[in-house]
Amino acid sequence: MFILNTSSDYRRPLEPGHAELLGATAATKVERHLTYRDRHAATPLLSLPKLAAEIGVAAIHIKDEGQRLGLGSFKALGGAYAVIELVLEEAARILNHPVDIDELHSHAVREIAERMTFACATDGNHGRSVAQGAQLVGGRAAIFVHSGVSGERIAAIARFGAEMIRVDGSYDDSVREAARVAQRQGWTIVSDTSWPGYERIPGLVMQGYTALVREALEAMTETPTHVFIQSGVGGVAAAVAGHLALSLGERRPIFTVVDPARAACLFETARAGHPVTVPHGEPTVMAMLECYAPSLIAWRILSRAADAFMTVDEEEAISVMRRLARPAAGDPAIVAGESGGVGLAGLLKAATDPEIRTALSMDERSRIFLVNTEGATDPGMYEEIVGLSPAAVAKRNFDGATPI
Numbered sequence: 594m595f596i597l598n599t600s601s602d603y604r605r606p607l608e609p610g611h612a613e614l615l616g617a618t619a620a621t622k623v624e625r626h627l628t629y630r631d632r633h634a635a636t637p638l639l640s641l642p643k644l645a646a647e648i649g650v651a652a653i654h655i656k657d658e659g660q661r662l663g664l665g666s667f668k669a670l671g672g673a674y675a676v677i678e679l680v681l682e683e684a685a686r687i688l689n690h691p692v693d694i695d696e697l698h699s700h701a702v703r704e705i706a707e708r709m710t711f712a713c714a715t716d717g718n719h720g721r722s723v724a725q726g727a728q729l730v731g732g733r734a735a736i737f738v739h740s741g742v743s744g745e746r747i748a749a750i751a752r753f754g755a756e757m758i759r760v761d762g763s764y765d766d767s768v769r770e771a772a773r774v775a776q777r778q779g780w781t782i783v784s785d786t787s788w789p790g791y792e793r794i795p796g797l798v799m800q801g802y803t804a805l806v807r808e809a810l811e812a813m814t815e816t817p818t819h820v821f822i823q824s825g826v827g828g829v830a831a832a833v834a835g836h837l838a839l840s841l842g843e844r845r846p847i848f849t850v851v852d853p854a855r856a857a858c859l860f861e862t863a864r865a866g867h868p869v870t871v872p873h874g875e876p877t878v879m880a881m882l883e884c885y886a887p888s889l890i891a892w893r894i895l896s897r898a899a900d901a902f903m904t905v906d907e908e909e910a911i912s913v914m915r916r917l918a919r920p921a922a923g924d925p926a927i928v929a930g931e932s933g934g935v936g937l938a939g940l941l942k943a944a945t946d947p948e949i950r951t952a953l954s955m956d957e958r959s960r961i962f963l964v965n966t967e968g969a970t971d972p973g974m975y976e977e978i979v980g981l982s983p984a985a986v987a988k989r990n991f992d993g994a995t996p997i
């Protein structure tokens with residue numbers, strides 16, 4: 594399914610608060626934060642010339658977030674960043690003077706952080722980031738996981754010393770439970786989704802994501818003409834669309850949000866013109882995108898800065914994982930987890946459907962930007978789907994991409 598954005602806010606400038614949240618000054622601050630993080634390095638921007646020629650566009654660039662900060666996904670940029678910011682704010686409040694990130698490991702700040710507990714609900718990746726952030730500042734983490742989160746993903750979060758709390762039901766149930774318990778216990782809830790009256794912290798999480806857009810723009814010789822970004826609650830799509838709109842203005846690329854058909858909350862929200870919760874159906878293989886209600890702040894940004902919304906099916910997500918693992922000779926092999934290649938799945942569908950291609954003004958001059966949002970965050974599942982281990986796929990690039 595595909596629709597153009599028909600919201601009454603479409604193409605209006607971002608709200609001033611959102612412009613501040615996702616603009617150049619904010620991105621510079623995030624960049625500075627990252628220099629204080631272990632294993633920080635810009636993630637690779639890879640070019641897929643063979644695939645571009647095959648689908649009749651000039652270029653495809655994919656930002657590979659699989660190795661971000663050693664956590665396996667772009668989510669490493671958001672949750673941990675928000676945790677650090679919240680500690681600095683709390684320290685400033687208690688010590689009664691502004692506190693810089695330079696002082697994060699000072700005795701006084703550490704003592705304050707040790708008294709803080711950061712809670713969130715997660716499909717896997719956001720929780721790992723919040724848990725890592727809490728460990729970094731010396732605070733505690735309580736991470737709520739619903740019944741669909743795999744054992745491998747739970748273990749990867751628990752490794753950071755987080756308390757794991759299991760919740761019966763879906764991601765949305767775990768979001769509600771995390772908020773309820775956190776309020777009762779006096780914990781700080783660091784959610785990647787927002788609801789009425791709770792937008793500031795999810796905004797900080799999104800601010801962290803701007804780093805990947807800035808790195809990509811710096812690495813590209815020409816700005817992209819089209820962008821396809823996958824959505825769960827819409828946070829990363831809104832951060833990318835918002836930052837691009839603010840940095841490029843009228844030259845911003847045509848932006849498409851890609852949802853799984855089985856959890857199409859952004860698509861249905863765009864179709865209705867207001868936030869919509871979609872019914873729970875069968876689970877989707879795109880596990881990190883299985884969200885049934887959009888983040889309100891994300892929607893307010895996307896209603897202005899996104900041009901189109903589309904859905905992809907289960908087989909399309911699976912097929913791009915396999916395709917990225919076994920690319921045409923000349924393109925690099927990429928390890929993309931179940932939710933990682935979904936933007937590419939959207940592009941492939943759009944490029945090969947004449948109506949969508951025309952609606953998005955895509956042609957042989959188009960330069961596409963995508964984000965592989967995760968590597969094999971569940972290696973067992975990856976191998977089952979792709980038929981190769983993540984290590985075997987990564988090794989292909991060193992072996993000169995020998996056919997498998």
Ligand SMILES: Cc1ncc(COP(=O)(O)O)c(C=O)c1O
Nearest residue numbers: 718825826827828829881966967
């Ligand atoms: C790998 C991956 N891709 C995409 C998303 C979607 O991000 P958002 O929920 O901000 O839309 C997530 C969310 O957890 C994710 O983990």
